[in-house]
Amino acid sequence: MSAPAVAAPDTTTAVLAARDLTKHFAVHSSVASASRRLGRVSKSAPVVHAVDNVSLALNAGAVTAVVGESGSGKSTVARMLARLIPPTSGDLLLHGRPVRGSQRRQLEYAKTVQMVLQDPFASLNPIHDVYYHLSRPFKVHGLARSGADLDEKIAAVLERVALSPADAYLHKYPHELSGGQRQRVAIARALAVEPRVLLADEPVSMLDVSIRLGVLNLLADLRDREHLAILYITHDIASARYLADTIVVMYAGQVVESGPAVQVTDSPAHPYTQLLLSAAPDPERDTPVTLRGAGAPPSAVAPPSGCRFRLRCPHAMAICAEQVPPAFPAGDGHASACWLLDAGPQAPAPPGRRTAVPGSNGGSTDLGGGEVMSADDA
């Protein structure tokens, strides 16, 4: 297991690191576009806070899982790390050096950082065969010296994703492959340029249950054998626990908790992680489910002040509305952005709050509303 230092990711040893990555998307409301046409551009045009101040470190030979619900910004992080979209602010550090330069340098960057997408049915072109898909990276990056060399390399990369004998797959079209085989071809395509970083965005969520583990085991294998730094994005915290060395939990565009995978899932420090784990399917559960919090994620256009989870949090305190919680240490390499972990002398602890039993305090019964508040929301 690698040693994640998450509160302040160690950007010197990481293959790829993100420092305070932020992405705001402009809201294309009719009002905003009308005022732009009239030349009245408001300085406070509404934006979607997709990702705010996310720092990550992807280490060689380690899988970092980013876990979160839909809309938490996890895919936006991956797209920024792949430089498919530019961040609003923040830096990327590749081998400790800031990544600069225009999109023209993208080809060079893509030699080191490759991405695997969620849906292998969509990411492979149905009118081309496996050979074509795998020949593209070698040609685009100028990595094959001759036709024979290209054939050899394609066969080799197929073997690396356990599609062997390669001859049986070379001239198959995507529709002739199973979902798992298709995702392996997509991974092989990413591996062709010998990247050091693999960004996998929900690589198994579209696959049948019985073949998911095969693909996860392949990623584990690539981590161990080829020492790749892998980012594994998922909404399934159980699979993150299985595969990852480090788990980063995102909520409403921010990192709320990070640490060694087993530690985060066995003793979650952030109330949101606790909520996620209390809701996750668990056949071994022997007691009725007690959901630790209720409601839905906040609006990304106007997120709440302070902690973005406070409106759903059974432990919310006055300070949660006033200040954004920094990452507090919660154990070895484990950090959680929650005021409950603040041991400082000035930490305000309103009487009764810290011993509140989760799930038992009021809250609204309008479960469907996005505006569920805890009873004493400030």
Added chain:
Amino acid sequence: MNGDRILEIRGLCVDYGQGPGAVHAVTDASLTLHRGEVLGLAGESGSGKSTLALAATRLLRAPGVITGGSAHLYSEDGSVLDLLTADYGVLRVLRWSQVSLVLQSAMNALNPVMTIRTQLTDALAAHEPQTSRQERRARAAELLEMVGISSGRLTSHPHELSGGMRQRVMIAMALALRPQVVIMDEPTTALDVVTQREILEELKDLRDKFGFAIVFITHDLSLLIEIADSIAVMYAGRLVERAPANALFRAPRHPYTLGLLSSFPPLHGPRRPMTGIPGSPPDLRLLPSGCVFHPRCRFAVDRCVTDAPLLEVVGGSADRLAACWRQRGDGPVPPELAAAEPAATVWAGELTTKVPTPDERVQQGSSA
């Protein structure tokens, strides 16, 4: 469960297409649903679980063809009706009032240009034309409150609701006429895990309150084990195992069930390598001979290649059925498929790793 059967499917066969090129989507499926029971139907995509449920309620569209079997619905008044031979007039009355359906994609199931109220009162007006408009509107409000949505939302259009709320509206609609059977086809698959859990908890309460039976279709076996009373596992159009949920989890009898169970990484305990199931589900047009699971089965013997096993009682307990030759005397029963029934044993080491309560967490946090 009071043992009263409400829906009994026998020998159901469904093809897609006709003639020699037909694909056998469901082969000889038999299932019994009891009053108030949550029956989980588990399987991977293409296993025939949705087709089975749609065929049993005659909602299957062309090119789906029911080629055999029966599906008897036992009404509360004692009458029995075979849904597969009933004529459309009878079915029209019976649908929604006795058997209703919740689909995966609420966004597609709800009409985007009509308000929630219009859609909720629509079914009421069709089935209970004697009620007044006011009564129907009041009932729509009541239904919405029942699934935890404020009745102020009645005038909303579907796009104004979150995914979870839309699915709740679908559930409210399905329960509008107090049906005896609700078929739910992947009702929470598209939702986030927290929303999914909230809806499942509500569903449990509603079931306890109204006593309807649920056929819950999903690929997520780990979820079914928690919420279902009994589970039927499908593979390549065939039912391969049927058992009470806990027994299925603790002591699977079919190799495919065993493989599925070991495809879900646990949330507790030490991490260990898991394998899933080698290979991939078969193409229904090119099914293997004998037992359809044999090419992926590590317990296969010669007979599995030649003869197809039937779903039969194993181990003497009438509610445990499996379709596997290894349970029928062809070779010794592999120890993995012969775990003791859960009532008799408790697995050592289970539930040793507990998520600490938030109180414990807070204490850890403040002492840090």
